[in-house]
Amino acid sequence: MHGPATSGWLLVALCAVTGTYCLVRMRSGAREQRGAAGGEALMGFGMAAMAVPAAVFTPPSWAWPVYAVVFGATAVPALRAARTGTHHLHHLVGAGAMVYMSVVMAGAPAHPHGQGGSGVPVLTGALLLYFAGYVLLTGVRLVPVAAMAGGGAGGGGSAGWGDRPELTRACRLSMGIATVAMLLTM
Template sequence: MHGPASPGWLLVALCAATGAYCLLRMRSSVEEQRSAAGGDALMGFGMAAMAVPAAAFTPPSWAWPAYAAVFGAAALRALWAVRGSRHHLHHLIGTAAMVYMAVVMAASPGSGHQGHGGAGVPSVTGALLLYFTGYVLLTGVRLVPGSVAVAASGGQPGWRDRPELARACRLSMGIGMVAMLLGL
């Protein structure tokens, strides 16, 4: 799934740091932050694990079906939660993308890090790339006014309750997803 080792390790670091911050967000006093933070943390750590360069570690054959099962369960949870929050729709698409990548990696010949093998961009990969590219652009645009609005509000919320930090986490995971899909 990955190219050179240096960008792969940078992606691992980005996703792991994002997952760690999302775990901290789970301690927020704001219910909405807590409810979304768990899914964000799972995505961050799952993406970090999937992004480890093949030169450093080749996962065993059972790893890809295990990823698919974990993210399939997360997708079912997100599907159930979609009725309550639009953000959960993004979680549903993200977990479905992780299931898709795990299935592709499990089906690929060799080490499991070969991806599609140069057969072109399949329509599912293309659709996911379009979605996550649009998500990154939209979230990036929303991030700038979010930081200005918090500063102008006068009161400084706790560091775990800052919506612009949550958006920044989702932006970094969206960028990571685009990178992973491009490498697939």
């Protein structure tokens, strides 16, 4: 992604930490949670790789199509699972957004901003609206979960790190914020 180096490195750190936490969530006892966490970990690490500032490392021209294929592959299980819950639809939209950003970057890697034209493309604008809404809604939903989780350190009961709903929502919130930031740099 193109943009200031400091914000790029902050995105790399945010996405890498989120991906790492999702790996921890894969140790959960719930099968569905493990599957979702695996997809989210892949998205987090993929987003971290895409967010490395172009001034530090410019990916070779073949990297963007590879990103598109990898993110497209993450959409397949989300598409199958979308019948069971709306969260899987969000995974599908997220994977689609990453494929879209990869394709745009493959088409214009030398330009300071992915499109180079005037205005915001319709799909970029639609994705920005979706993810901004998702971030706001998830943030609002996170507040009551954190308040009910036990009210302090050690109050979470016997839930492990991978089974804490407030941390899972915070992880998804972080990924949504990172997606908004990446879309803004397009």
